[in-house]
Amino acid sequence: MPPDLRIRPIESRDDAAIAAVIRAVMPEFGADGPGFAIHDVEVDAMHAAYSQARSAYFVVELDGEVRGGGGVAPLADGDADTCELRKMYFLPALRGSGAGTTLMQRCLDAARGFGFRRCYLETLTGMDAAQALYRKHGFTPLCAPMGSTGHHGCDRWFIRAL
Numbered sequence: 001m002p003p004d005l006r007i008r009p010i011e012s013r014d015d016a017a018i019a020a021v022i023r024a025v026m027p028e029f030g031a032d033g034p035g036f037a038i039h040d041v042e043v044d045a046m047h048a049a050y051s052q053a054r055s056a057y058f059v060v061e062l063d064g065e066v067r068g069g070g071g072v073a074p075l076a077d078g079d080a081d082t083c084e085l086r087k088m089y090f091l092p093a094l095r096g097s098g099a100g101t102t103l104m105q106r107c108l109d110a111a112r113g114f115g116f117r118r119c120y121l122e123t124l125t126g127m128d129a130a131q132a133l134y135r136k137h138g139f140t141p142l143c144a145p146m147g148s149t150g151h152h153g154c155d156r157w158f159i160r161a162l
Helices: 012-028 041-049 099-113 128-136
Strands: 005-009 056-062 065-074 082-090 118-123 140-142 156-161
Touching (some): 005 099, 012 041, 012 065, 041 065, 082 099, 099 118, 118 128, 128 156
Antiparallel strands (some): 005 056, 140 156
């Protein structure tokens, strides 16, 4: 990881910056229509959304600017042992830097700390680098979605034991 890269918990001052990251990255992969996280209400208030119980969101700074992030929270309508890896997106400047591996570990450690036993995530065809990262960290594919995320645009689902 570059020395000018920092991962830290989200603060309210980061809301606009991380919303801009999400809104820039998702259309790159065709994920800007209905049924994608870009339209979630929490995108404009990430700090408040991840200040809830058993939730955490981390931003990734490069040269002092927020360039990515990711977090965990309980899976909507899932069992109490399952969390969801949420809104893990990076601007191109971060990709290939090792930030994904470091952030993934930070998220999974947080999930374990909250007492979750499994971590679920949703993605879509075309996000190949992200899927490779998930597999590298022990996520295995599922045949169908879990919970009620509202992300019916996603067509790839993964799970891993914690």
